[in-house]
Amino acid sequence: MTRAGRLRAGLLGVVVVGVLAVAAFLSSALTRPPTVAASPLVGRQAPNFRLAGLNGPPVKLSDLRGQVVVVNFWASWCAECRVEQPALDATWERFRNAGVVVVGVDFQDQSDDARQYLAELGSSYPVVRDADSSTALAYGLRGVPETFVVDPGGRVVDRVIGPVDAAALARRIGTVQAEAAR
């Protein structure tokens, strides 16, 4: 190989190795689930609430101590909420007898629209109304849908921005319950 040829091969090697290293590093940034968002609430006591039910009795969060609570903020005008509704229903059906409660919190909504939405989609878990948005403020809500997972001790363990995924939610519930059992 000529001198120029060796130089060329060496440089090409450096470029390929360098670029692949950068790509490998950047791809590691992608593996973090993008919808799990940082929140100062994670690891702290979940803000308590007592809210009137939309389709049943009122719900007080502190009464649910000892169970995993999935607090889902939604609204009837929110398109992505419709997308995630089947995942929430599936989670409720699967875990309702296994120490898990799903609570829907209706946010900035007309109650009639909300009831119509629930009837249309056939949700059966408890749904409450956050009439003055004080609960949304306490949770630092940025928009809907947004979901918080609360462990049996009443601490927030996860904040999910955007639609939840049934499989990911089930996995998370599993780890939270395993940790609580220890």
Add this chain to the structure above:
Amino acid sequence: MSHVGEGGILLGLVLAVYGTAVAAVGARTARPALVDSARRCAYVLFAVALLVNAAMLVALLRNDFSVRYVAENSSVGTPAFYKVLALWAADDGSLLLWNLVLAGYVAAVALRFRRERPATFPYALSVLLGVQVFYLLVVSGPARPFATLAVVPPDGRGPSPLLQNHPLMAVHPPFLYLGFIGFTVPFAFGAAALLVGRAGVAWSAITRRWTLAVWCFLTVGLLLGALWSYSVLGWGGYWAWDPVENVALLPWLVATAFLHSSMLEQRRGIGRLWNVVLVISAFALMTFGTFLTRGNVLTSVHAFTESAVGPAYLLFLTVVLLGGFGLVAWRLPQLRADARLDSALSREGAFIGNNVLLLSATAIILLGTVLPMVVEATTGDQMTVGGPYFRNALAPVFLLLLLLVGTAPRLGWRSTDRARAMRRLRTPALSAALVMAGTAAAGLRQLEAVAGFGLAALVATANAQEIASGLAAGRRGGRAGVWTTLRRGRRHYAALTVHVGLAILAAGITASANLAHQSEVTLKAGQTTSFDGYRLRYEGIRTQSQPQRVVLTASVAVTKPGGAPGRPLRPRLNLYPAASEPIGSPSIQRGAVWDLYSSVVALQENGASATFRFYRNPGVNWLWLGGAVMVLGGLAAAWPGRPARQHPPRGADRQQERALAEGRSLAEVGSP
């Protein structure tokens, strides 16, 4: 509408793939008919991109909530103006506009070179269409703007409240897109120059005007972003060193470096390879920015569910880096510099200094932006790199840069005799010294601020003096003489004007970064506070219901330092149904030097008391003024038309090529 949109995207994809292939084959086999076919393909592609965007616009205006994007970003109650804006208010839709702008650039390149055919053109066209293939793939797979909903909601969510809070949002993104996407053109010609080898030497001269236009667009986009941040977000500042802002600034810095170093290539044949590296870097940084902001890497307010977008951008970035720098490495043995630097105290020396400093600034900002990601990937800890890092690390770099901009225009090309240089720099140095002494005497103690004002004066004086001396020489020929001077030396005077704009901008940044005052105070209705000599009394709130929001306006009576009544301040809080937190609108009284800026942070007990932030910001308007002057100068340089070339003389490109073929040094032909 979703069928029209998706069909159009598919058709565009077929056209782009075909065009990429025939342009490349046409280039390799030297068959102009194939290249012409690719050119026509570019025109049709532009028409198709228009159609696709029109389809989304119609869906938005007709409230077609079966289209998921419309349901998520518009609503029945959204005013028509904001429905149009919704086209680029969120990720998926803005990619349609992105494709349209790119197709526009490709069509413009095809039109510009319909007769004149530089050797680089066919390959450049192929690269441009290849980039278009990628962006069309993004909207047909990972992100699908025309995806439909199985259950059609009765109403949509409406645009993000922050975006519908101010009309500046209408123009800021399109200008940024024009700037970002425009880098594809110099990138394509740079890559083409590497592909064709020696025949491609003239590429940077060919794309110079394009790069200037793109630089102007990006400058406007950045300024509008800063103006939006200042006028809407209510935190009293215009630049927060947020990753999204940083990645927009990175390609701007590299493009500025390229605009200077490409002059070295055109005049002296220095740094040909370096310039290719710069355009590839600018394009790669732009792609990196897209990956970072759109690829779900940063946790954002509305993270998207389609996780395939991130890997797609990463793959594209890898291809760009491998292809670009791989080509550079491939050609490196053939593209060694042929000219030597004669003296450090010359225009060339200053241009090299300019590149070193601009790239240092790029590296500092890139490091600060990427470091949190590195730390999180390696240790799992979350960290943020804040304003102090950027300020402390960048201040010396930018001050040195001002020193260069304030001296280089007074230096000659090639070597400058030292005594002559000193003589020509006397007036600018004197004005800088006067300003520094004046500001220090007025009680300014921060060294950084004193230096900033002094160097801004240096830049303004040196560049204004250079313009004035040129005009004075022309005046000897009467009014026509002045006009001829301006016309002949248009690019030169345009560049000097940009520098004067930079001086104004730098003075504004120095003033606002060092001399601002602020205070946060909670006032009961009727209560008065004093701030920086002003007396401010909170008079209560007023509530207005508008179709899409509720507006709470706080009224603050102002008494000026002398006791005279001033115009009242009316900062607002806007409540949007889709946002849990109210979104503020600051109230700003703009002045020639000082702005009085107020925003409401919170209201207690229905407005019985309110928490305000008050700011006194100096020099913020100089920023907009200086930026506008820079853009005007840039436009004057980029404007079509044939300014009489000073040198290299007519035919220099051909001369250069011949010289290269004969193995002579470019310095022999490039210099007068």
